[in-house]
Amino acid sequence: MPSASSNLIASAELISQGAEAKVYKAHIHSDTVPILVKHRFRKGYRHPTLDASLTRSRVAGEARALLKCLRAGVNVPGIRMVDATEGILGIEWIEGMCVRKLLPGGAEAETELSDADAVPFTGVDALMGLIGTEIAKMHLAGIIHGDLTTSNMILESSQSPRLVLIDFGLSYHSGLVEDKAVDLYVLERAFASTHPDSEPMFSSVLKAYEVRMGKHWASVSKRLDDVRLRGRKRSMVG
Amino acid sequence: METFTNPHFPRNLSVAHVALFAPVNNAKDLRSRIIKAATLDGDEGEQERQAVNFAFIDARLITSRLHLQTAIYQAVMAEAQGALRTKKVHSEIVWILNPTNNITEALRRYGVSDTTRSLLVVRIDGPDLPAERAKKDMDAIISGETVPLDKLQDITEWNTVKKHYKLGQDTAILEAKGDSAREKVLINEIVISSVASKSIAS
Numbered sequence: 001m002p003s004a005s006s007n008l009i010a011s012a013e014l015i016s017q018g019a020e021a022k023v024y025k026a027h028i029h030s031d032t033v034p035i036l037v038k039h040r041f042r043k044g045y046r047h048p049t050l051d052a053s054l055t056r057s058r059v060a061g062e063a064r065a066l067l068k069c070l071r072a073g074v075n076v077p078g079i080r081m082v083d084a085t086e087g088i089l090g091i092e093w094i095e096g097m098c099v100r101k102l103l104p105g106g107a108e109a110e111t112e113l114s115d116a117d118a119v120p121f122t123g124v125d126a127l128m129g130l131i132g133t134e135i136a137k138m139h140l141a142g143i144i145h146g147d148l149t150t151s152n153m154i155l156e157s158s159q160s161p162r163l164v165l166i167d168f169g170l171s172y173h174s175g176l177v178e179d180k181a182v183d184l185y186v187l188e189r190a191f192a193s194t195h196p197d198s199e200p201m202f203s204s205v206l207k208a209y210e211v212r213m214g215k216h217w218a219s220v221s222k223r224l225d226d227v228r229l230r231g232r233k234r235s236m237v238g
Numbered sequence: 239m240e241t242f243t244n245p246h247f248p249r250n251l252s253v254a255h256v257a258l259f260a261p262v263n264n265a266k267d268l269r270s271r272i273i274k275a276a277t278l279d280g281d282e283g284e285q286e287r288q289a290v291n292f293a294f295i296d297a298r299l300i301t302s303r304l305h306l307q308t309a310i311y312q313a314v315m316a317e318a319q320g321a322l323r324t325k326k327v328h329s330e331i332v333w334i335l336n337p338t339n340n341i342t343e344a345l346r347r348y349g350v351s352d353t354t355r356s357l358l359v360v361r362i363d364g365p366d367l368p369a370e371r372a373k374k375d376m377d378a379i380i381s382g383e384t385v386p387l388d389k390l391q392d393i394t395e396w397n398t399v400k401k402h403y404k405l406g407q408d409t410a411i412l413e414a415k416g417d418s419a420r421e422k423v424l425i426n427e428i429v430i431s432s433v434a435s436k437s438i439a440s
Contacts, residue, residue, distance in 0.1 A: 004318050007246035029242065029307045060438035067435060070428050073410030079431035081311055084438050085319060141409070 005086040012037055020169065021087075028081060028090065035080045036094075038062075038169075040087035055087040058169065062089055065143055065168040072141030075134055075156075075164045094164050096157040099127065100150035105195040127155065128201050130163035132208025135184070138165065139220075140213065144179045146170030148187035150194055181223035182232055184209070189232075239376075240387055241369045242307065244314070250364040251314050251327070255372040256306065258297060260356035260393060262382040268294070269350045271379065289379055293328035295335065297356040298395040299348055299402065301426040303387055306358060308433045309334045314362060316437065327362050334436045337403050347402060356393050357382075399425060403432065 002010075012026035015036075024037040040055045042048075059082065069076040081090035100106035103124070131153060138145060145152070147170040156162040172179075187205070191198035210217045239257040262268075272294070275286035300306050313330040316322050324333045324341055336344035350357065359380065361372045373384075405411045405425060414421040432439070 001248065004244075004246045004248070004315050011246065028244070028246075028311060029304065056438075060435075063435040063438055067428070067431050070424075070431055071405070071408040071410055073408070073413050073424075078427045079434040080308065081315075082435045082437055083315060085321075090434070137409070 003083075003086060005083045005088045008037065009039055009088070025093065026090070034093040035090045036077065036092070038089045038091070040089075042087075052085075056084045059084045059087055059089050062168045062171070065171040065173070066091070068141055068143055068173075069138055069165070069168075072137060072143075074137045074141060074143075075162055076168070077164065077166060094154050094156055094166070096154040096164070098151050099131070099153040099155060099163075100194060102127065102155060103150060103195045103201070104197075106150060124201065125204050126161070127163070128204035129208040130155075130161060132205040132210075133212050134163050134165055135187070135205070136209045136212030139180045139183070140216070142173055142175050143168075144172055144174050144183050146172060146183070146186075148183055149190040177219045177223045178227075178234075180220050181227045184220070184224055185227045185232060188228075239369060239373050239384060241372075242310070243365070244311070247314050248318050251318055251362055253363055253365055253367065254310050254314075255361040255363070255367070255369055256310075256387065257359050257373065257376055257384050258356070258387050258389060258393075259359060259376075259380050259382040260297065260385050260389060262354055262357045262380060264381040265350055265354035265357070266352040268379060269352060269354075272350065289375070291328065291361070292376065293331040293358075293360040293362075294350045295332060295358040295360065296348055296351065296354050297358045297390060297393045299335070299399055300358055300390060301394050301396070301399055301422070301429050303390065305426065305430050305433060306360075308430050310360060310362070312434060312436060317362075321437075328360065331360060331362075334433055337432060358390075396422060396425060399429060403429060 008026055008028065009024060012024035015023045015025055017023070021038050021040045024039065025034050026037045027034055040058060043051050046054070063079055063082050066076050066079055070078065077092040077094055079089070079091055082088070135145070135148065145165065145168065147167060152165065152167045154164045154166060156164055184206070188202050191202045195201065210221070213220065239255060242254040242256065244252055272290045275283065275290050278286050295306070309331050312334050313327050316330055317327040322330050324330045329345070332348045333341055333344045335348045338344070357380065359376050361367070363372070400406055400411070405428060410424050410428065411421060414424055
């Protein structure tokens, strides 16, 4: 007999697919409030035992990071259901637009927003401030996102400007200055490769990050300079 | 009473009948009846166990309809997968609602106690059990009144929920200090998310 979660997937609408997971829009308790379902499907190229345990631990890891962020007051989607055995994580549906599409250069040609639509509710500078603040709150909680890009941030459209961080699939727990600096560096690179003239935008992000980090900022700032010189990966020499 | 149907679950677990009793006048008797039912032998025991075959949840600790629905969803899923941590799907709901792994503690906090004044009563079953029948079975053992589920918002004791989940020192809650509407939204979200991820909490 098919499992509850496979029935759920079968009734859901596929939104996107990556190498690691498929993402669906689905309904579990009501037809009016959707949830987002992330299904880490079976990988045929892995031994079944290894596949099962990796899938389970990744679903668990992502859910734990989200919960930790919620408790720390970071804007992230709430968790709605977990079926670790089947590799399924159901989270709150966030209605809004991803930041990549709100900034110049990020939208695909046909969906390019007119100037009037761009960055609703707030100006670019304010939006960058929201990003910096959310990242700082997350880092202060000891969570490293691991894949900070403008695609993984949603400006929620329902209420007064709320920036929501999504996709904690590569996140991990760490208090190290190095990890925070690399997290920021990854975002800086993402900005540079997606959006033209990104320097002033990214410096607004850092400005807000600095304010929120307080006394922790100095060491991260210093390390970020180091990381910029050598790149994301540390030298293995020595 | 309300009935939630989930077509994704196996037929015999696809329906949840939920009623909110407030006030409840016989909590003490109900509690001893549930305990006694567990120890009776033979046909009489079977009958008694059938009579109290519900999840009894102290409504003061439930923050929203979605909070309860999430616990029901995860409990039924565990039952369908043969992965219950407690003996029955109904006790599983109560266990999932409590933030720790201790079953006795879960029943003491979230189940019926002698002083319980309001109860959420849940019956998981198939579509063959009509709602009226489920309600009649509930009324047979509970002396009190049923009110719409939306009345929950007047019953929730937010400070007790906060205590059980140890939310007092969390940044999210500290930042919302003084804004009780916002604090409730945050508590509700953290509690729902905790319930949803109970199966992987270590």
